[in-house]
Amino acid sequence: MPVDRQSTTAVYLQIAHQVINAIQRGFLSGGQQLPGTRAMSLLLQVHRKTVVAAYEELDAQGWITSLPNKGSFVKPALRKTAGKKKLDVLGLTGYPAKTGFPFRNSNILDVPDETPGLPLMLTDGQPDYRLSPTDQLARYYTAALRRKVNRKHLGYSTAPGDSFFKRQLSNFLNSTRGLHIAPQNILVTRGMEMGMYLAARTLIDAGDIILVGSPGYYAANMTFQQSGAQLKTVLVDEEGIDVEAVERVCKKHRVRLLYITPHHHYPTTATLSAQRRIALLKLSVAYGFIILEDDYEYDFHYQSSPILPLASADTDGMVVYLGSFGKTLAPGFRAGFLIAPDNLIAAMQKVQAIIDRQGDTIMEQVLGELIAEGEIHRHLKKVQKIYYERRNHFCETLAMQLGNSVSFSIPPGGLAVWTKWEQGQNLLRISKACATQGLQLPQFLLYQTRELSAMRLGFGNFTPAEATIVLDMLKQAAAQASGYRFE
Structure with a gap:
């Protein structure tokens, strides 16, 4: 003993x-x-x-x-x-390593494990948490916790979120995204993932046909499949998802939902053209399918004003809009929102009450004050400039290090670059070679089929100096995996 x-x-x-x-x-x-x-x-x-x-x-x-x-x-x-x-x-x-009983374990949700211990890691476009406005957050959090009136928020509540935050958020989204919503159109979530899960749980039944882009967002696809949906893919080009292909599928099948990331398609970063946005809205009304619009990386645009989301032009209640503050502030700051007509929000609140009864009303109040005081706008303006400079440096260095062996277009926004590689390259072998260089290149960044050989490479979490080191490691790993020098 x-x-x-x-x-x-x-x-x-x-x-x-x-x-x-x-x-x-x-x-x-x-x-x-x-x-x-x-x-x-x-x-x-x-x-x-x-x-x-x-x-x-x-x-x-x-x-x-x-x-x-x-x-x-x-x-x-x-x-x-x-x-x-x-x-x-x-x-x-010790504690048992395995259960003594069987249970349902779905491999749909399997994601390749990260390699621990490596000093650097390429991401799919994560922001730099070092740029987070931690001083402002700490100040607002402290003030919120000290107010006696807020002590009631520390107990259980049946109220669906902080009303002050919802008022501020509706004003923010109306002014930045051209929406016309009220607080009752908002469901506050713990990040984008919860919003997507609630949407799938409420809107999808087993066997429903869901349309997704190809290539597409693996996390969304897993969520839909876990709900029992049948996925059908539609090709994505430089103007976004192929709307004519969407209509061809609708003529053959009863489509329940279309999932898109129109502002910066994941993973290709393509922006859905204005013409295709109008056509999609018309198709959704004609064929009765839901548009689940993920405003992925909406806040980051470098060359012009962002194209307004489909939800801003939806007059028939066909669009459900997902967003989060994760990339605006920091990935660890789990605050998201789901925008939909009143009756759907009411139904989703019932589901949310099972998995997240209380929410985080103190955080919601802090976010509301950040919006009301203009701190969100000031922070976005500051990081926009930093990410713009990082994007330019990353693309210049990528072109210099890997030369003509990799092709890409400079993204107009977002925090990642879509790179196409020569078909002879074995991307998984490059990933393994990166590990020997001290660089983690996760498998979910790799897209390799008979027709496509590509990587989504995030630049937002690297300073220019760090990006230079990372891309040199990638170059060395590619040379090691292929056996020839990159020029």
């Missing part, structure tokens, strides 16, 4: 827990006498009072009975464990 004196768990509790384990596993049977407190203290090299405290804890929990002048005994009611097959003694100090 080892005692760990470095553990944060009190020694007497360690002793009590190990005795309980021994009883549960049949090593101590019902009615068996435990060593006296003096003998046990000598055996374990601890003070007798520590053993006394452990026995008192066991007695209080109902595992043993202490009789005056006789000793301490495992309760007779536990005698049923005696005679059963005893477990390996090594199990006393």
